[in-house]
Amino acid sequence: MTDIRHHQIAVAATDPAYAERAAQLALGLGLPRCDEAASPQDTVYRYVLSYVSGEQGAVLQLQARGPDAPGPLYVDFVSGTLGYRQRQAGHAHEPLARAVGIKNRLTAPSVVDATAGLGRDAFMLACLGCRVTLLERSPIIAALLRDGIERARDLPAGAAVIARMHLLNGDAAAYLAALTEEDRPDVAYLDPMYPGRDKSALVKKEMRYLRAVVGDDLDAPALLAAALRGARRRVVVKRPRLAAALAGPPPSSTLMGSTTRFDIYLAAPTSAR
Numbered sequence: 270m271t272d273i274r275h276h277q278i279a280v281a282a283t284d285p286a287y288a289e290r291a292a293q294l295a296l297g298l299g300l301p302r303c304d305e306a307a308s309p310q311d312t313v314y315r316y317v318l319s320y321v322s323g324e325q326g327a328v329l330q331l332q333a334r335g336p337d338a339p340g341p342l343y344v345d346f347v348s349g350t351l352g353y354r355q356r357q358a359g360h361a362h363e364p365l366a367r368a369v370g371i372k373n374r375l376t377a378p379s380v381v382d383a384t385a386g387l388g389r390d391a392f393m394l395a396c397l398g399c400r401v402t403l404l405e406r407s408p409i410i411a412a413l414l415r416d417g418i419e420r421a422r423d424l425p426a427g428a429a430v431i432a433r434m435h436l437l438n439g440d441a442a443a444y445l446a447a448l449t450e451e452d453r454p455d456v457a458y459l460d461p462m463y464p465g466r467d468k469s470a471l472v473k474k475e476m477r478y479l480r481a482v483v484g485d486d487l488d489a490p491a492l493l494a495a496a497l498r499g500a501r502r503r504v505v506v507k508r509p510r511l512a513a514a515l516a517g518p519p520p521s522s523t524l525m526g527s528t529t530r531f532d533i534y535l536a537a538p539t540s541a542r
């Protein structure tokens with residue numbers, strides 16, 4: 270659920286070369302603009318969205334303010350950990366691949382990632398050959414994700430994988446409920462924010478930002494219910510290893526990882542909606 274208050278976040282045109290893009294972004298997100306260059310310390314905003322120069326041009330980033338603020342958050346599918354994981358990808362034995370039921374790339378299922386966030390899981394699924402529709406309801410997180418997708422699309426290393434990813438900004442429960450029979454995905458994948466996720470997860474920069482921007486996904490049980498009606502074959506829910514399952518029917522099976530767990534709900538053979 271979008272938690273951040275509009276008075277806490279603003280769009281800055283830190284680099285004059287991207288002033289027009291910043292103005293469009295502020296307009297699109299309904300956020301105020303602040304002039305960081307004029308008064309970098311004085312801003313009343315706790316978070317600032319801005320375009321900065323990266324290797325391939327503009328990168329959209331979210332920066333927390335204040336003395337203990339972590340570094341900026343931006344989506345990067347090509348370098349860093351995700352780029353490394355892509356280069357290693359192809360592993361049908363990965364827990365995520367097993368959870369969604371991938372046997373080989375040629376028969377990889379279609380997936381609705383109902384909680385896209387920063388797109389890491391969706392990207393791994395696309396690396397494994399799945400066509401993934403990503404739903405993210407926070408306009409701010411969706412803007413960061415769209416920016417990362419657009420940048421990766423322009424690079425040879427990312428283009429083929431990115432072509433399998435289709436991002437929508439909106440509520441996944443409503444999306445799943447409105448699907449026509451032929452558009453139902455094989456798999457619905459859920460990774461909702463977990464209230465009070467453990468401290469080691471919280472210290473991670475990405476998780477700190479996500480929690481600040483979207484809060485807790487307290488309506489996750491309703492999303493599970495919608496996913497169970499929408500998916501043809503199975504619903505997969507990622508949970509912290511020792512967390513309770515989401516409220517609702519019990520999972521058909523679970524796959525344990527070192528820090529996370531996948532709860533798998535198999536659809537009934539003639540799953541009625």
Ligand SMILES: C[S@@+](CC[C@H](N)C(=O)[O-])C[C@H]1O[C@@H](n2cnc3c(N)ncnc32)[C@H](O)[C@@H]1O
Pocket residue numbers: 270383384385386387388389390391404405406407410439440441442460461462463479483486492
């Ligand atoms: C823990 S994050 C997901 C992280 C993601 N799996 C990744 O790999 O980056 C949960 C995200 O799901 C989004 N979300 C939760 N419920 C949603 C819903 N019903 N529809 C769309 N997005 C939702 C939240 O806004 C948040 O950004």
